[in-house]
Every structure is written in structure tokens, then in C-alpha cells.
Amino acid sequence: MAKERDECEGLFHDSKFHVINGYPTNMHGHFHQSIEVFDTSARKWSESNSVFSETTNTPQLCIEGTDKKLYTCHANDVVMLEDDTWRSIARLPTEVANMAYLVSFFGHLLLIGTPKYGEPGNAYKMDLNKRVWTKFHVPVEYSGHIESGCCLII
Numbered sequence: 001m002a003k004e005r006d007e008c009e010g011l012f013h014d015s016k017f018h019v020i021n022g023y024p025t026n027m028h029g030h031f032h033q034s035i036e037v038f039d040t041s042a043r044k045w046s047e048s049n050s051v052f053s054e055t056t057n058t059p060q061l062c063i064e065g066t067d068k069k070l071y072t073c074h075a076n077d078v079v080m081l082e083d084d085t086w087r088s089i090a091r092l093p094t095e096v097a098n099m100a101y102l103v104s105f106f107g108h109l110l111l112i113g114t115p116k117y118g119e120p121g122n123a124y125k126m127d128l129n130k131r132v133w134t135k136f137h138v139p140v141e142y143s144g145h146i147e148s149g150c151c152l153i154i
Contacts, residue, residue: 001036001045013064015040018048020062065104065128073099078109078126090131095122100146105153112138112146121146 001019008022017038023030035048062072070081077088092099096113100121103110109126111133120143123136 001038002047003034003036007031009062011062011064013070061099061102063102063104063109065109066107067128071102071104071109073102073111078111089128090126090133093122093124093133093135095135096124101149103149103151105151110151 005022009020079086101112
């Protein structure tokens with residue numbers, strides 16, 4: 001990569017590895033909207049003018065769904081990239097103002113967030129066909145801060 005990045009987001013999409021946003025170490029917390037892409041077949045990095053950076057500037061929120069479409073949270077909505085345009089597909093649950101984590105699995109999105117920073121987390125699952133949120137009970141002992149996560153399907 002040409003740019004040093006802390007707290008960036010990594011995402012495989014369209015057979016390429018995208019490194020999204022982040023910031024230089026000496027600029028702690030001052031996110032820069034930029035994207036570098038590693039083309040795995042050409043084995044080469046390049047800068048991108050992709051639409052990702054217009055929508056998200058924090059890590060862990062831009063994901064590829066099991067349907068190969070891109071999803072992220074923006075304002076109070078979940079949005080999907082379609083024909084180079086982000087469009088709203090669902091409102092976020094009202095109890096989620098501070099999003100901590102978003103992951104895709106088997107045609108669903110799993111969202112974990114809190115009403116306010118520092119409060120216990122709430123977990124929701126959305127079927128991407130029905131676009132309806134279902135709330136999960138999260139025991140207090142499992143509702144702490146989320147640094148990162150993944151979904152590995154074997």
C-alpha cells in the first residue's frame with residue numbers, strides 16, 4: 001500500500017482486497033476517506049475512486065453480503081450498493097444509535113449496537129429478503145465492547 005493506515009477496514013469484493021479509510025498513526029482518530037485496492041490476479045496495489053468512501057468513514061461497517069452485494073450503515077439506514085448508487089433497504093432499529101458491528105451470513109445481516117456509547121449491546125438479525133429486524137437477547141456478560149469480529153462458514 002502507498003499509505004500508512006490505522007483502524008482501516010479490509011474487505012474482499014469483486015476478487016480484489018479493498019483497504020478502506022483509516023488514518024496515519026500520527027493523526028490518531030482523524031479518519032481519511034480513501035481506498036487502496038490489491039488486485040490478486042495482477043498482484044498490484046492501486047488507488048480507487050470507488051463510491052465506498054462516500055458512505056462510510058469508520059471501520060467494520062462496510063460488508064459484502066452472501067448475495068455478493070455491498071452493505072453498510074449510513075445515518076439511520078442500512079444501505080446497499082446497486083449500480084454504483086447506495087440505496088436504503090431498511091431503517092436501523094431504534095435501539096441502535098451507536099453501531100458496533102455488522103456481518104453477513106446465509107442471506108441475513110447481524111447488527112450489534114447500543115442506544116448510547118458505553119451501554120450494553122443489542123443484537124438484531126435481518127433477513128435480506130423480508131428486510132425485517134429480529135432482536136436477540138444478549139446476556140449482560142456478553143454485551144461489552146466489540147473490537148472486531150467475523151463470520152467463518154465452513
